[in-house]
Amino acid sequence: MMNGAQMVVEALRREGVEVLFGIPGGTVIPLFDAMVNAPFRQVLTRHEQGAVHAAEGYGRASGKVGVCLVTSGPGATNTLTGLADAHLDSVPLVVITGQVKTSLIGTDAFQEADIFGCSMPVVKHSFLVRTLEQLPAALAGAFHIARTGRPGPVLVDIPVDVQNARGEFDYPPALNFPGYSAEVAEELSGLDEARRLLERSERPMILAGGGIILSDAAEALLGLAEAGSIPVATTFMGKGGFPERHPLSLGTAGMHGRAQANRALCEADVVLAVGTRLSDRTTGRPDGFAPKAKLIHVDMDRAEVGKTFSPQVGLVGDAAKVLSLLAPSVEGKDCRAWRETLDGWTRSYPLEPAPDVLSAPLVIRAVRRLVDEETVVVTEVGQHQMWAGLHWETNRPRSFISSGGLGTMGFGLPAALGAAFATGKPVVCFAGDGSLLMNIQELESCSRYNLPVKVIVLNNGSLGMVRQWQELFFDERYAQTLEGVHCDFVALAESFFMRGYRVKVAEELEETLKEALETPGPALVDCVIPWRDKVFPMVPAGAALGDFLWPDGGPTES
Amino acid sequence: MAIHTISVLAQDNPGVLSRLAGLVSRRGYNVTSLSVGKTHRPGLSRFTLVVNGDDVSVEQIVRQLDKLIEIVEVRNLSEDKFVERWMTLIKVRAPLDVRPHVLQTAEIFRCRIIDIGEDAIVIEATGDRGKVEACLEAVRPFGVIEVASSGAVALGRTGFGARKESPVAAIQL
Numbered sequence: 141m142m143n144g145a146q147m148v149v150e151a152l153r154r155e156g157v158e159v160l161f162g163i164p165g166g167t168v169i170p171l172f173d174a175m176v177n178a179p180f181r182q183v184l185t186r187h188e189q190g191a192v193h194a195a196e197g198y199g200r201a202s203g204k205v206g207v208c209l210v211t212s213g214p215g216a217t218n219t220l221t222g223l224a225d226a227h228l229d230s231v232p233l234v235v236i237t238g239q240v241k242t243s244l245i246g247t248d249a250f251q252e253a254d255i256f257g258c259s260m261p262v263v264k265h266s267f268l269v270r271t272l273e274q275l276p277a278a279l280a281g282a283f284h285i286a287r288t289g290r291p292g293p294v295l296v297d298i299p300v301d302v303q304n305a306r307g308e309f310d311y312p313p314a315l316n317f318p319g320y321s322a323e324v325a326e327e328l329s330g331l332d333e334a335r336r337l338l339e340r341s342e343r344p345m346i347l348a349g350g351g352i353i354l355s356d357a358a359e360a361l362l363g364l365a366e367a368g369s370i371p372v373a374t375t376f377m378g379k380g381g382f383p384e385r386h387p388l389s390l391g392t393a394g395m396h397g398r399a400q401a402n403r404a405l406c407e408a409d410v411v412l413a414v415g416t417r418l419s420d421r422t423t424g425r426p427d428g429f430a431p432k433a434k435l436i437h438v439d440m441d442r443a444e445v446g447k448t449f450s451p452q453v454g455l456v457g458d459a460a461k462v463l464s465l466l467a468p469s470v471e472g473k474d475c476r477a478w479r480e481t482l483d484g485w486t487r488s489y490p491l492e493p494a495p496d497v498l499s500a501p502l503v504i505r506a507v508r509r510l511v512d513e514e515t516v517v518v519t520e521v522g523q524h525q526m527w528a529g530l531h532w533e534t535n536r537p538r539s540f541i542s543s544g545g546l547g548t549m550g551f552g553l554p555a556a557l558g559a560a561f562a563t564g565k566p567v568v569c570f571a572g573d574g575s576l577l578m579n580i581q582e583l584e585s586c587s588r589y590n591l592p593v594k595v596i597v598l599n600n601g602s603l604g605m606v607r608q609w610q611e612l613f614f615d616e617r618y619a620q621t622l623e624g625v626h627c628d629f630v631a632l633a634e635s636f637f638m639r640g641y642r643v644k645v646a647e648e649l650e651e652t653l654k655e656a657l658e659t660p661g662p663a664l665v666d667c668v669i670p671w672r673d674k675v676f677p678m679v680p681a682g683a684a685l686g687d688f689l690w691p692d693g694g695p696t697e698s
Numbered sequence: 699m700a701i702h703t704i705s706v707l708a709q710d711n712p713g714v715l716s717r718l719a720g721l722v723s724r725r726g727y728n729v730t731s732l733s734v735g736k737t738h739r740p741g742l743s744r745f746t747l748v749v750n751g752d753d754v755s756v757e758q759i760v761r762q763l764d765k766l767i768e769i770v771e772v773r774n775l776s777e778d779k780f781v782e783r784w785m786t787l788i789k790v791r792a793p794l795d796v797r798p799h800v801l802q803t804a805e806i807f808r809c810r811i812i813d814i815g816e817d818a819i820v821i822e823a824t825g826d827r828g829k830v831e832a833c834l835e836a837v838r839p840f841g842v843i844e845v846a847s848s849g850a851v852a853l854g855r856t857g858f859g860a861r862k863e864s865p866v867a868a869i870q871l
Binding site: 441446 | 708709712713716717720721724754757758761762764765766767768769770771869870871
């Protein structure tokens with residue numbers, strides 16, 4: 141016999157949970173009580189949004205299910221942003237929320253929120269456990285659904301009386317999801333046509349999305365690309381799915397993608413898009429995306445194929461498997477003329493920043509030189525994020541972590557905390573001053589656990605991405621974006637008992653970064669950068685990919 | 699744009715209606731009618747949705763619905779032959795002087811009279827959508843007081859050739 145809370149702990153242990161992020165509260169006191177001697181670590185964050193993003197960071201860095209435990213009412217609603225974030229980026233996540241006792245549900249009781257109902261549009265699935273008998277199946281089901289198929293977040297809402305009820309525990313229970321299969325329902329009838337298109341193509345390219353990383357398909361992708369010398373661009377979420385130092389890499393495509401990647405998409409005659417939902421940020425105006433190409437779209441989620449584009453060939457299946465099946469058809473291709481054209485474009489749009497002016501690209505590249513390839517980098521959301529996408533050379537899956545679909549400011553710092561628990565190694569967190577302040581309280585968590593989270597603030601004293609849009613598209617009316625930041629980040633870091641540094645000129649950069657990276661535990665480096673800097677290339681919202689903005693009027697033709 | 703009838707078999711769990719309706723409204727699909735009821739298998743409900751859309755957007759509805767964990771099967775019945783019925787209850791003014799005319803009209807549509815009062819009757823019109831709508835128009839001049847409609851319920855046709863059975867019996871619950 142054990143109580144419901146003990147069953148949760150035992151279920152988490154059997155699911156292989158190593159660490160759980162959360163904050164106690166009224167309706168989860170039994171759960172936290174049962175975890176006092178649990179064989180997994182419990183990490184206390186300072187806000188439930190911090191806990192859920194930390195669990196996401198853990199899940200994204202490790203590929204395992206991130207777990208978050210919070211109380212009912214505000215604790216639960218504070219996780220909604222994280223659930224939505226994980227839903228859009230397909231992150232395996234289980235969020236357990238306490239709930240008022242079953243007899244009080246529906247009475248507007250203290251700290252009651254219908255989180256089961258609230259969560260529906262932003263989860264892969266959710267459970268409201270009404271009886272103790274339902275508990276084991278809900279927990280086993282939550283982990284099964286979160287980690288299999290296209291991964292995603294699952295919510296389990298457990299009323300406090302269910303946590304206290306006693307009964308026999310049988311685990312794992314038989315799963316009863318007749319409408320859900322962990323296996324991909326393949327649709328590969330277009331395989332031959334896809335092969336034919338690739339074989340005959342003269343200007344082929346691959347657009348690789350986050351699905352490459354989720355399906356552990358990086359090796360298969362490399363195999364296909366190298367077999368036919370086919371250039372590869374990634375989406376922002378696909379960053380890390382293909383080594384960016386590789387000669388076939390075009391970098392990221394999309395709104396702030398590399399010029400050569402976007403131009404390639406405009407000129408290619410066949411585009412093989414794998415593991416991407418072809419979102420608006422990746423494709424730009426639909427009729428300007430791959431206008432000369434036959435599109436082959438591969439995804440494990442049948443609903444993504446044909447959702448935003450009607451491909452010539454749609455294939456539903458696991459990315460690694462489909463790529464391996466397609467590889468023989470490109471064997472021996474050369475595409476030399478095409479690759480030379482692309483290399484020319486790469487030379488025409490150089491990204492190297494001026495070496496003597498402290499700028500975000502300069503800082504990002506300097507940090508890159510100082511850490512090894514395995515180092516996980518996490519970003520917040522905004523200009524710095526896009527600069528990181530452009531300038532942080534990423535060569536390994538799961539080493540670049542960012543909020544892609546939802547674009548959640550305040551994601552980065554807690555996600556870095558979670559990633560540090562996943563890797564046990566230093567984690568770099570690039571943050572804008574705006575984003576960082578959205579979940580700044582998690583500096584306290586980093587400090588309390590003495591985690592090697594290195595926060596690099598790219599401080600332009602403005603909400604830079606919106607300011608960039610205002611400069612370009614709103615006649616320089618800087619509504620609420622240039623209010624200044626009344627905050628001393630160095631003093632703030634030190635108040636949390638962690639090292640803080642400030643860099644104002646390029647000459648001091650390298651040495652300060654070195655010291656911050658070598659100092660054990662957390663550190664913050666406040667890099668003061670010009671407020672007027674804009675991220676280029678930029679495809680304006682609603683424009684075609686080829687119509688990207690580039691500073692000083694245009695490319696350097698080579 | 700065309701009318702499609704989509705049949706959804708779902709686990710009979712609390713919240714499943716809300717999940718389905720939420721998905722349909724969140725993605726902006728144009729739903730003309732939605733009905734739900736139990737099936738012969740305990741634990742399974744059948745939803746019938748009538749949606750207006752082009753083939754691509756209807757295929758998206760089918761695929762998105764199919765992703766919901768509790769939804770066991772989704773079929774676009776309009777891709778094949780199917781039978782469909784709507785039921786409408788119409789409370790119509792029928793004072794004694796015109797009552798024979800009302801009853802005559804109801805008879806034309808093979809309606810049943812299921813309630814009768816001092817100056818009104820309730821008639822039950824059942825049939826395909828066109829018939830039910832025509833019936834409502836036909837009695838409108840008498841003065842319609844209230845209407846309640848079921849929305850469509852539909853099943854694929856069994857036919858005489860190779861029977862394309864929905865494997866409801868095979869579903870493990």
